[in-house]
Amino acid sequence: MVKITDVARRAGVSPSTVSYVLSGKRTISAETRQRVEESIRELGYRPHAGARALASSRSNVLALVMPLRPGVHVPVQMQFAAAVATKARAHDHDVLLVTQEEGEEGLRRVANSALVDGLIVMDVQMQDARIPLLRALGLPSVLIGFPARADELTCIDLDFTATGERCVDHLAELGHRCVALLGSPPEVYARGTGFAQRTAAGFTSAARRRGMASTVVPVEPGRDAARRTVERLLREQPALSALVVHNEPALGALVEAFQRAGMAVPEELSVVAVCPDEVAENAAVPVSSVSIPAVEVGEGAVELLMAKLADRDVPDATLLPPRLTLRASTAPHRAPAKPRYAPAHARDGSECLTAP
């Protein structure tokens, strides 16, 4: 293995000079720098990572804590990981893969052994056991998602509140007056998963602001449950003309259910989803959607972490603006030509309930 003293000897300088050429932490004359750089190239020298970490107390590695069991949409996770790895390399850092399953012990391990300089933690829950640990660890970290108490922690995610609002705004501009949000399964709300609640809040407040009738409907997992929910909803709210769907596993089932219930999309029912582009594109009708900006989140997380490592100040919360991609599932509102489930004389909008 070629080491720094070899380079130094060949260039006729001392090892420290080589080090300074590499790090740029002291001024080096142009001639010397050139000679050193040439020696480095000719010998193919690379600093020994361990020695460097020992001496500088910087490993130039950051940990990516990732849920590796299926759960979140996998291609999105992958995009995210790719973005993190690529951006980290652009900052001359490497990425250590840590599985969610290692839990708190895993964090402690990589942090206390000085294996990594910082942490990027994905899939943060509202009540996350790792939060207090992250505070105590003393290593810079960036969280993907927002826990209940985020003070002193740096978090980044899609702005779900704005996302809910954006969906409603789009539908409102198309003339819809009565909308519903088909959301996550009830236990997701109960578990306190932040993004579900925030989407619902944005949805509801935007609808109220625009004087629209709105309901939030949790959807149980499973095709059958999705179908039953849709049928009940269309029966109970005949004036409903547009839906926001924030439940990616059920999206496909839901779109099929609308059609089976005799509702043409988008002619009779407009649908806008919050889901990965991939899912939106492959539904029976390509769905207008706000997607999870995995790449931007990943890159943003790395940038934030790098800033913290450089002792620069960073905002506690970074909310990425939603971007709505229009596809084939939304159209201007028009009064239904034929009665749906309810008798024709009731078609004045009063059957469209407002959320409690």
Next chain:
Amino acid sequence: MVKITDVARRAGVSPSTVSYVLSGKRTISAETRQRVEESIRELGYRPHAGARALASSRSNVLALVMPLRPGVHVPVQMQFAAAVATKARAHDHDVLLVTQEEGEEGLRRVANSALVDGLIVMDVQMQDARIPLLRALGLPSVLIGFPARADELTCIDLDFTATGERCVDHLAELGHRCVALLGSPPEVYARGTGFAQRTAAGFTSAARRRGMASTVVPVEPGRDAARRTVERLLREQPALSALVVHNEPALGALVEAFQRAGMAVPEELSVVAVCPDEVAENAAVPVSSVSIPAVEVGEGAVELLMAKLADRDVPDATLLPPRLTLRASTAPHRAPAKPRYAPAHARDGSECLTAP
């Protein structure tokens, strides 16, 4: 940060003794060991990874070189990564994520800087520019997939030859006499991707051995191309009663195409696929399939690498046996009740061509 001298002082021993307790490389009396272990626990000591790497010239990290751009089926990649990470941890190692995009330079970097002790390289091509480099690098490595010249390299993958045979055997046992393999796009064969060729070879030789008529048909990418290929195939080979599909992106399109061409699956046409379970389960008809054993490949790769790191001998090639999962797409052969495309008097099997 608590270091080994702290632990040593507290336990009343020398640092080297602590080190030997940790590594087990020398015998330590029971009492001493206990005292040391207690100190370690009380102080929450973890060896500094960099210092350890420097002194022992082992980083206890292995590199996972992964294609992070979509291409291979993503959930399978994920399973694989999860298996590697988990198994590595079981051997007290960590995993560094290296993107395929970094190419040869990336390999050189992590190897020459002693960042990692070994490499696991995914998605190995038949002619892979990294192969000579891997030979030269002098670091233990394990490849997922087989390059053209694999001597001196350790490789692991599903046994695609046996897979092709297994599919044919299954169909033969059901009484089918005339089969075709719908394979990858032509350029995949041209590019010399090993697994495609090997599946075809196994398929062909098993068919020959059993005296069955067989054809190998490359399928161009895209829904339309898939449909046209199916229609042509069914027209030209009316006696065809079973298919092997080794083309995962096209599988869904193909199954739909069969049905649109008036072929009930499995009543009139049996189908067995080589693809991830997830894809097979979600096709219009759940497809009997041989799946990619991602977890076993990942775990196997780590075990092989660990063995090499411990200077144990390992086989050059590890071929994982295919496992066929029966679903709803295969059924016993029976003579078609109605003519298909060809006139009835020609229904003697002679229209079923044999591969060149």
Next chain:
DNA sequence: GTGCGCTGTCGAAACGATTCGACACCGCGG
């Protein structure tokens, strides 16, 4: 001519572990 500040380079001391040879101690056999 002396002193001062600036630039560029060097030498040596960390950094925190591992590992090898040395050696003290013990029980045992001669």
Next chain:
DNA sequence: CCGCGGTGTCGAATCGTTTCGACAGCGCAC
């Protein structure tokens, strides 16, 4: 009683960098 082999522990060297203080040389102002 002495020496011997085996066990358990220690001390010191080593791994390859980084970084801090020192300092040589230089130009410039006083």
